[in-house]
Amino acid sequence: MKVLIVDDEQHVREAIRLLGDWDRQGVKEIYEASNGEEATNLISRHKPQIIFSDMKMPKMDGIQLLEWIKDNHPTGKTIVVTGYDDYHYMRKAIHFGSADYILKPVDPEVLNQTLEHAIKAWEKEEFERKKDKDRYQLINQMxxxxxxxxxxxxxxxxxxxxxxxxxxxxxxxxxxxxxxxxxxxxxxxxxxxxxxxxxxxxxxxxxxxxxxxxxxxxxxxxxxxxxxxxxxxxxxxxxxxxxxxxxxxxxxxxxxxxxxxxxxxxxxxxxxxxxxxxxxxxxxxxxxxxxxxxxxxLEEREQDAPEINLLSHSAAIELATQAGEINAFEEVFDNITRDFRERSFLSWNQLIQFEKEYLVISHRFFTKYNIPYSLSEENEKRIDLFFDENGTFMLEDYIERRKREISLMLRVAKRHSRKRKSNILSDIEQYLQANFYRDVKLQEIADHFYLSREYISRKFKQEFNENISDYIVKIRINKAKSLLKNSQLKIYEIANMIGYQDDKYFRKVFKKVAGITPNEYRSSHM
The missing domain is CATH 3.30.70.270 (Reverse transcriptase/Diguanylate cyclase domain)
Structure with missing residues (x-):
């Protein structure tokens, strides 16, 4: 523990040095300064924990010194040494964080009580400082x-x-x-x-x-x-x-x-x-x-105009879908693009909502035409690719990409529609997908579609490169994979939901098809 005594009167410095019970308080070093300028040099060099300071001094008075200490040595505890008529200085001292004050002439008991109080206050604050430092080091070492x-x-x-x-x-x-x-x-x-x-x-x-x-x-x-x-x-x-x-x-x-x-x-x-x-x-x-x-x-940005809603164009989109040509979509997209461009405003919220609505419309489209599909539901990920290096959204590029996707959807729909008309197997496939959780027999399918069992078995194998029972197993396992991502469902509950009453048998089948156990699959997708 180090102490600095600052006073332009030598007898005051000597009195404090003689009257202080330094050994009991653990003070090992005592320095003296006759004015504020000398004090700043000593403080910078020795970093004393306790500083006694007079208020009225030449060159740099006590107020200036306390202000300097607050900015340059804030951990030090200051004790003002003042006379009875220096209350103006005492108020200033409190303003600059002085720990306490003692009056002249110095009383030994008051001096040591004040010193003890200041040292305890410093030790408490130092403990907290060290605690915060240790915590911060812990953060960085994690x-x-x-x-x-x-x-x-x-x-x-x-x-x-x-x-x-x-x-x-x-x-x-x-x-x-x-x-x-x-x-x-x-x-x-x-x-x-x-x-x-x-x-x-x-x-x-x-x-x-x-x-x-x-x-x-x-x-x-x-x-x-x-x-x-x-x-x-x-x-x-x-x-x-x-x-x-x-x-x-x-x-x-x-x-x-x-x-x-x-x-x-x-x-x-x-x-x-x-x-x-x-x-x-x-x-x-x-x-x-x-x-x-x-x-x-730093603050939310208000939008005066109502949000542009893609679903409000659903009637025009439906007509364009029925027409089956990408040109029919041009007007819809041009109207939407023009709305955004005229406003010169498109928020993240609006953009994400727009993408969600786009996926809803796509889902309806594929469902209507019974087309198996896979569209990412990570809306922000699909949007992210259309920002330039400065963070500005490239609206034109985004719209052009969506146009190409719709054009592709239309071609797929046409091809799938022609195939469906000429191939009854697509109906059988839908029947299996709708009834995968039951034990569907070949005879049941034959009766439902008025075809022979042999014909169905042969054609199904030619079309899908697997027999009906294996196809049902594939549907079940795909459904199980989807359900396994829901942590609330037990394995045996999932097994029952997809048509297996014996969950041990389900686990065996799942591992055979997927290559890993249901638990391992769930863990990898949580």
């Missing part, structure tokens, strides 16, 4: 996958007890605030499809910036693809500048835009999800057609 899991749980406010909450290393703070960093598929493609490499690179940039100021931690949010979340604590006033620095650095490193949205401040870590949800709302409200140099968003 393995990335463990860190991501822990903070994802913390953000969702579940699955953490008091013990493993401590393991997160999140310091106690009067305020927390989250920011959301969007990583799109184009960024990942730029890295050759290496998703983990992208997250590793982005998180390195983020954490290098925020850890330099001991202000926050970034992690991969495992609950949603393409998202990194930053948790800030304390001093949220300059978060915007930090985020701008992060955005610009990522732009320089990756060569592509990673939009960032800021959530609201919250006063406890249990409300972090609320802050994150606000950040998500802020991001989804932004205009993706804007050409902006820095995509750091």
């Amino acid at each position: 393995k990335p996958i463990y860190r991501d899991r822990m903070f994802t749980k913390l953000l969702n406010n579940h699955g953490l007890d008091e013990m493993n909450y401590e393991e997160t290393g999140l310091p106690e703070s009067s305020v927390y605030q989250t920011a959301l960093v969007k990583i799109n598929e184009k960024t990942i493609k730029r890295f050759g499809g290496g998703r983990d490499i992208v997250y590793f690179t982005v998180l390195n940039v983020i954490n290098e910036i925020v850890t330099a100021k001991n202000r926050g931690i970034g992690f991969r949010y495992l609950a949603h693809k393409g998202e990194i979340v930053i948790i800030f604590w304390e001093k949220t006033a300059d978060v915007e500048q930090l985020l701008i620095g992060i955005y610009n650095t990522l732009k320089n490193v990756l060569g592509i835009s990673c939009p960032i949205a800021l959530g609201i401040p919250v006063d406890h870590s249990v409300y972090l999800l609320k802050s994150y949800q606000k950040a998500k709302d802020v991001l989804l409200s932004q205009n993706v057609m804007d050409k902006e140099a820095v995509r750091v968003y």
Whole structure:
């Protein structure tokens, strides 16, 4: 423990040095200064924990010294040495964080009580500082996958007890605030499809910036693809500048835009999800057609005009489908594109909703024409590819891609329609798909379609390269795969639902067809 005594009167310095019970308080070194300027030099060199300071001194008085200490040595505890008539100075001293004061002439008992109080206060604060430092070191030493899991749980406010909450290393703070960093598929493609490499690179940039100021931690949010979340604590006033620095650095490193949205401040870590949800709302409200140099968003953007609804064009789309030509769709798409272009506004929310409606219409189309299909339901992933390196949405490219998809759908529908008219086997296939959970016999099929069993068996094998029983097994296993992604269903329940009363037999059949057990398949898709 080190002490500095600052007073322009030598007898006052000597009195404090002689009257202090230094050994009992653990003080090993005592320094003296006759004015504020000397004091600043000694403080910079020796970093004393306790500083006694007079108020009226030449060159730099006590008020100026306390202000300097607050900015340059904030961990030190100051004790003002003042006279009875210096209450103006005492108020200033309190303003600049002085721990206590003693009056001249110095009373030995008051001096030592004040010293003891100041030392205990310093030790308590030092303990908290060390605790925060240890926590922050723990955060940085975590393995990335463990860190991501822990903070994802913390953000969702579940699955953490008091013990493993401590393991997160999140310091106690009067305020927390989250920011959301969007990583799109184009960024990942730029890295050759290496998703983990992208997250590793982005998180390195983020954490290098925020850890330099001991202000926050970034992690991969495992609950949603393409998202990194930053948790800030304390001093949220300059978060915007930090985020701008992060955005610009990522732009320089990756060569592509990673939009960032800021959530609201919250006063406890249990409300972090609320802050994150606000950040998500802020991001989804932004205009993706804007050409902006820095995509750091602090507030939601209001939209005056009503949203453009693709389903409102469903009648025109139905007529175009019946016509069966892509030219019939041109007018529909041109109208929609013109609406977006005239408004010069298209929010993330609107774009995602538009893509959902597009998938609904596609689903109706394929269902109507009984066409087996597979369309990705990851709407954001399908959209991500249409952003340029500056983060601006390329509307024309998006529309052209959807036109090509519809053109392909129309060709498939025509081909499938012709095939269906000439081939009764498509009806038999539909019958099997609708009744896969029952023990459908060949005779039942023959009776239903007024054909011989031999003809059905032979033609089915020629068309599908497998017999009917194997085909039913394939349908069942595909259905089982879909149900296994629902963690609420037991294995035996799934077995019963698809037509197997014996779940052990179901497990055996599943492994034979899929190559892995039902449990292994479920684990790989959770």
